[in-house]
Amino acid sequence: MFSLMSVGAATSGLAQDNPYDTTVDIRMGARLFQAECGRCHGLDGKGNDETGAPDLTNGSFRSASTDAGLFNVIRDGISGTTMVGISWAPDNRVWQVVAYVRSLNPQTGDYDLAGDADSGARLFRGKGECVTCHIVNGAGGRLGPDLSTIGNRRDPEELRIDLMDPNETVEPRWWTVKVVRADGSVITGSRMSEDTFTVRVMDDAENLWHFVKSDLRSLERVETSPMPSASDGLSASEIDDLVAYLFSLRKES
Ligand code: HEC
Ligand code: HEC
Incomplete structure (x- = not known):
């Protein structure tokens, strides 16, 4: 659990999750996408057989699974292919394109959620005490990640794991x-x-x-998470409600 930190072991500063994913960022990203990417991937991102550029709207990518991975592909391109990338653009512009590409699959989808999002919202601010560490839409604590757009990044199953087992993955930023x-x-x-x-x-x-x-x-x-597991103190149906609430936090373009 505890380990001695070696002097000088600074970790890389590249964020794993997109720091530029507000509605405005998505709109800016869309503009750059249309100018730079649309001629190959189609203006709607659905791909184009003639150019061989794949559909980017189905939410999964062969070359990357995380936002940081997509950032690299979109900035640097894929060597040996016509996919060129926009390495001339500043990082925040690249992140905005990542946000736009992610928004092409808003997962509005066909999840049959057991919980009730309104009850989840009340638990988030009340009994669950989540708001002491997490910001949603500008209000809350800063001891954990901002969850305002968590529904764009996680499906309900992943959210359940985040809640039940916070130590499953803890990014260095939260050590x-x-x-x-x-x-x-x-x-x-x-x-x-x-x-x-x-x-x-x-x-x-x-x-x-x-x-x-x-x-x-x-x-x-x-390296463990400071977040308590939701299973200490909340019932299974309360956790369902929280998952429904968190999944409802999606921003569409
Ligand atoms: C000249 C045509 C062309 C342009 C311009 C282009 N791409 Fe591509 N892109 C491709 C091709 C072809 C591939 C497939 C490469 C391969 O075979 O792996 C690809 C692959 C990708 C992938 C990986 C898909 C996956 O499933 O892994 C992403 C993401 C992507 N492009 C995003 C973009 C974005 C965003 C832009 C604009 C900044 C862009 N591309 C501009 C042709 C293009
Ligand atoms: C003591 C502070 C604290 C409390 C209380 C807390 N969290 Fe967290 N939470 C964190 C930290 C730190 C992380 C990032 C590390 C990790 O993944 O566990 C996190 C991660 C998460 C994630 C994953 C977010 C992401 O971007 O990966 C979700 C979802 C989440 N918390 C929801 C909740 C909910 C719902 C509650 C209330 C039941 C809650 N948290 C209570 C600190 C907290």
Whole structure:
């Protein structure tokens, strides 16, 4: 569970989830798509047999599974094919195209959800205490990811796993650290950034700390999720309601 952090082991800064996926980003991405990609993939993204460019609307991609993977394909192209990419564009523009391509499959789909989204919304703000760590549409805490568009990124089954088993996958951004200062006092919180000599930490009260590593007695990292499993404290039907609510959080273009 705990492991010593090796000095200098800063992880790469490339986000795994798209930081530019608001409705406005999707619209900007659509414009760039139409200008740069439509001639091969079709203006609606449904592909074109003549150019060999595949349909991008069915929600799964041969060359990438994550947003970060799609980012790389769209920026760099696929070598040895006519798929060229837009490496000239700034990163935020590439992310906007990723958001647009994702939005082509809004999963409005045929899920038969047992839960009730309105009850889920109440649980999210009330008994579930989710809002203490998560923002939805501008309100909430920052100790976990913003969930305003989580329904675009996760299907109901994946959401259930996120809730029941938060440790299943924890991105480095959400690893926490335990800092022991020279005077013995302890600060724990999320690791906002780190380089060879310094580390920035946000504690549970959302205070930002900046430490010089050589001043510390120890620095440990905790790779498990700070999020409690929803199965401690919530019933199966309450979890169904939360899944229905989270899945309803989708932004369409
Ligand atoms: C000159 C034609 C052409 C242009 C322009 C083009 N593509 Fe492609 N694209 C292709 C072809 C052909 C492939 C299939 C490559 C292969 O064989 O793997 C492809 C593959 C892809 C894939 C991978 C699909 C998968 O299932 O893995 C994505 C995503 C993609 N293109 C997005 C874009 C975006 C976004 C743009 C505009 C920024 C763009 N493409 C511009 C021809 C093009
Ligand atoms: C103590 C803070 C905290 C609380 C309380 C909390 N979460 Fe989380 N949650 C996190 C953190 C941190 C992550 C990211 C790490 C991970 O994947 O577990 C996360 C991840 C998630 C994810 C996956 C999001 C993604 O983009 O991968 C979902 C969905 C989620 N939480 C929903 C909920 C719901 C619903 C509740 C209330 C029942 C809740 N959380 C309560 C901190 C919290």
